[in-house]
Amino acid sequence: MQNDYDAVMQVQLPLWIDPEGGDEGAPLSPGEYIRRELQKRGWSQLDLAAVLQRPVPTINEIIKGKKAVTSEMAVSLGRAFNTSAELWAHREAAYRLSLVGSVDGDTEKKARLFEVAPIKDLQRRGWINPQAQSADEIEAELTRFMGEDPLSGTNSLPAALAKQTVPAAEFSTAQRAWLLQAAHVARQINARPFQVDQLLGALPKFKKFATKPESAAKVPIALAEAGLRLVVIEDLPRTRIDGAAFFLDNDPKLPVVAVSLRIDRMDAFWHTLGHELRHIVNHDPLSLDTNMVGEDREMQVSEMELRADAEAANWLIPEREIESFRLRAKPWYGEDAVVRFASRMGVHPSIVTGQLQHLGALGWDRHAALRAKIREHVLAVASCDGYGKRL
Numbered sequence: 001m002q003n004d005y006d007a008v009m010q011v012q013l014p015l016w017i018d019p020e021g022g023d024e025g026a027p028l029s030p031g032e033y034i035r036r037e038l039q040k041r042g043w044s045q046l047d048l049a050a051v052l053q054r055p056v057p058t059i060n061e062i063i064k065g066k067k068a069v070t071s072e073m074a075v076s077l078g079r080a081f082n083t084s085a086e087l088w089a090h091r092e093a094a095y096r097l098s099l100v101g102s103v104d105g106d107t108e109k110k111a112r113l114f115e116v117a118p119i120k121d122l123q124r125r126g127w128i129n130p131q132a133q134s135a136d137e138i139e140a141e142l143t144r145f146m147g148e149d150p151l152s153g154t155n156s157l158p159a160a161l162a163k164q165t166v167p168a169a170e171f172s173t174a175q176r177a178w179l180l181q182a183a184h185v186a187r188q189i190n191a192r193p194f195q196v197d198q199l200l201g202a203l204p205k206f207k208k209f210a211t212k213p214e215s216a217a218k219v220p221i222a223l224a225e226a227g228l229r230l231v232v233i234e235d236l237p238r239t240r241i242d243g244a245a246f247f248l249d250n251d252p253k254l255p256v257v258a259v260s261l262r263i264d265r266m267d268a269f270w271h272t273l274g275h276e277l278r279h280i281v282n283h284d285p286l287s288l289d290t291n292m293v294g295e296d297r298e299m300q301v302s303e304m305e306l307r308a309d310a311e312a313a314n315w316l317i318p319e320r321e322i323e324s325f326r327l328r329a330k331p332w333y334g335e336d337a338v339v340r341f342a343s344r345m346g347v348h349p350s351i352v353t354g355q356l357q358h359l360g361a362l363g364w365d366r367h368a369a370l371r372a373k374i375r376e377h378v379l380a381v382a383s384c385d386g387y388g389k390r391l
Contacts, residue, residue, distance in 0.1 A: 027094040030077075031063035037081045052076045068092060109135035109151075116150045117142055118174045121236050126390060127181055146180060174236045175288055179244060182258035185383050186229040186248060194227025194253050196281055202226045203277070203315060210270050210316060210347045213372045219273070220382040228255050228280065230273075232378060234386020235260040242292040243272040245279035255280045261387075264375040267354020268293040270347075274312030282307070293354075317345050317355060325352075326361055333362050335370060348372055 038048060045063065049056045054076070061067035069077070074088035113119060119138060123130040128141035142150040171179070206222060209215040220230045235241040241260045248254035257276040261269065271293055279287045284304050292309075313319070329337045333356060335349075342349040349370040356362035379387060 027091070027098040029065040029095045030069045030088060030091045031065050033088075033091060034059075034063050034077070048080065051080050065095075068096065106135045110138065112151055113138050113142060116173060117146075117177055118236060121174065122177060125181075125234075125236075125386070127177070145177075171288060172239070174239045175241065175290075178233055178236055178239060178241055178260075179246070179258075179286075179288065181385055182231050182233045182244060182256065183246075183248060185231045185233065185385055186256040186258070189224065189229040189231070189383050191224040191229050192227045194255055196283075199226045199228060199277070199281060207316065207346065210266070210351060212348065213266055213374045214377050216266075216269065216374050216377045217381045219378065223257070227253070228257060228277075230382055231256065231258045232261055232382045232384040232386065233258055234384075235262045240290045242268070242289050243276045244286070244288045245276040245284065246286040252283065261375045261378060263293055264373045265354070266348050266350040266372045266374045267357075269374045269378065270316060270351055271312055271354060271358075274315050275308045278308040278311040278315075279304075284308070293358075313355060313358075316347055316351055321345060322352075322355055322359075326356070326359070330361065333366070335367055338367060338370060 034048070038044070043051075045059050046056055049059045052059070052073075054073075058067065062069060062073070069088055069092040071085075071089065074092070075085040077083070077088045078085040113135060119128070119142075122128045122145070123132070128138070128145050132138045132141045139150060202222065202225075206219065209218050209222070223230045240262070242262065243257065243259040245255070245257050248256060257273065257280065259269065259272050259276070272289070275289065275292065276287070282304075287304070287308070289305070310319070313322075325337075325341050329341070338352050338356075339349050342352045345352070349367075350372045353362060353367045353370050357364055357366075375387070379389060
């Protein structure tokens with residue numbers, strides 16, 4: 001139906017094809033048509049001004065193309081020359097469009113660039129130059145940021161991650177930009193040579209930092225000593241990213257864990273960290289995890305994600321222990337009981353409440369006093385981009 005409508009409108013509104021136009025129907029100015037009508041009738045501009053009851057200077061400016069034909073003037077010209085008002089309106093529109101040009105190259109190119117990346121978000125974060133305005137300037141900035149021609153049409157993952165096995169189409173442009181910035185920041189971190197066995201041996205030590213919020217400041221250094229780079233990248237608008245795990249240049253000796261800390265709670269940080277660490281240990285393909293924690297979390301669906309979820313939870317609190325506590329403490333899960341259980345498990349009570357909430361055993365409005373914030377402690381040490389910090 002729409003195509004039929006467009007076809008009819010093209011016949012009814014011949015903006016670019018006028019049988020009385022110039023070569024091949026090229027648009028002429030309405031003034032040129034007025035000249036032809038005056039010659040046909042033997043009128044002067046003064047005569048037309050008298051017929052239309054308009055000032056002579058107005059008629060002269062329209063004929064010279066300095067003044068546009070308004071809707072009212074189109075009606076008057078139609079009546080004076082025994083034509084339709086629409087014809088003069090169409091001629092005026094066609095002429096003005098011809099002055100602009102059939103294609104605005106800069107706008108067209110900028111539109112394509114805005115499809116490739118969230119330009120304004122990247123400029124606000126300083127990932128590309130905020131002063132870049134023209135299409136060529138933005139293209140140059142994106143080429144520098146992405147490490148490739150943004151208009152190549154490959155829709156690829158960032159160059160640092162290009163060899164990963166997850167299809168690029170699974171990620172939005174904002175998510176790909178977030179991943180690339182995580183890779184940029186990670187490259188600036190010095191870490192010891194990585195070995196999986198070394199990380200596995202260090203995991204019990206890392207868990208000791210989960211007892212107090214301020215102990216989280218020790219995590220980035222401890223991970224670097226185990227050969228793993230931890231970066232904090234504030235999530236971009238509408239991405240709801242929690243974390244990611246990948247290997248720089250697909251090199252198994254260069255693992256990276258990136259977290260957003262968008263939910264400022266101990267349980268969210270520790271579960272996300274544990275989840276991403278398990279991806280590294282299992283040498284999983286690039287993982288970008290969104291809506292993984294919090295009240296509006298999305299259920300993990302792939303076997304790889306379900307495994308990382310279960311292993312992360314079991315690392316902090318063994319499954320048999322949390323199940324045993326659920327049976328003993330339900331249905332109220334009093335604060336005192338949660339605190340005692342957390343102490344026995346060697347974790348902060350916030351982690352216990354987080355797991356109970358994740359399992360659906362405890363409402364998200366319960367035990368707010370036990371939820372501890374952690375972001376400021378992590379940011380004090382971690383390599384970060386966002387939350388007012390730039391590396």
